[in-house]
Amino acid sequence: MMKVLSKFGLVWLLVALFAACDDHDTPQDVVRQNGLPLSGSQETPAKETQATGWADVSYNKTTHLLTFTLNWANLTGIPTGAHIHGTAARGTNAGVKFDFFSAIPKTTTGMYSTSVVVDGTAINESDLLNGLYYFNIHTPTNPGGEIRGQIEFYDQPHIVVAKGLLLQGSQQVPPVVSAGTGTVDVMYNKSTKLLSYFIKWKDLEATPTGSHIHGTAAPGANAPIQHDFFTNFPKTLSGEFSNSVIVDGVKIKETELLNGLYYFNIHNVLHPAGEIRAQIVF
Template sequence: MKTSNVLVAAVVVTVSTLFTACVQDHQVPLIRVANVTLSPDQEVPPKNSPAMGTANVVFDRITHVMSYTVTWNNLTGNPIGSHIHGTAPRGRNAGIRHDFTTPLPKTTSGTFSNSVMVDGVAIKEDSLLAGFYYFNIHTPANPGGEIRGQIEF
């Protein structure tokens, strides 16, 4: 009887160890960020504007597609530029990595959805997951950017 209890315990420990190792090595396929705040105070330097916005982001680690919906309101003028910039942490500026100016509605308030490949060149997965990319909407009054929102997972 004691031998079978020891055997059962050994099997349970072995299976548990294998399961834990598999779970630890498995990457979560979908990572979601809801309500990334876009604001004038995140701009570098900060801007004086009544504008605000949000971005909902879904990154699929299997297909390497990042989908997003950006909503903005009260811009000082119609957008003249809209991009994802990187790589830079909060408080730093960086170059354009994904331009969505052309399809973005040219309105002071609106919503826009799109997606981009995390291709390892323009946008890199490790930098994305580390929070080094941000949304930016530019206006005539603020050509360097009126509202900005860091993409942080």
């Protein structure tokens, strides 16, 4: 009898071990990102709109199924298009890769969920995991797209992220007393060498006359411009802007970037050397 029980005990132990292995392996097959923002400021060029939105996404590497839920509110009109576009980093546009417009609610505020197979042709897995596709909702007022959201999965070993880096006058050298403030979210992909960023600012004392990444310089020191993104930057006292740049090893170098030796700076006529600055620190 003891031998029988012992055998059953061994069987249950093996079952438990296999089940534990399955539970451990499953999350490795799926990557998720919730709350990805959709906004007019992510459009290229940026759109002024009160519309907002967000996306929850998950990708299963085994089934190759991309599942997403989109939420949007306060569009300027009934949607005229809804797609996944690619391949394109922040700050660039690309063609439609998955059209789901026929199924979405034709409402200015709404929600929609569906899945699409990442087939390697229309949507490529490597490009998807490297953040090179985006959602876009189009309207009559904004036929090229009113709100856009980049599909990015942050929890991957080749990606480093910093959220809410502060743009402040106090970080300028010498310090600037200003009511202007802001934040920067940055993501660096070590595989593609792509640095993506999303800037928000408010209450500048004058219209921007320059916006750049400077380096190399630690906090408390100044350095020359290495990436000028002023051309498409909104010329407003408060606003948002999304873009990306290749870390080419010449203008911007990976080691110095990861060691916090570059910074964002917004300039204007009252503060030609810069009104607010944010050090890029991961």
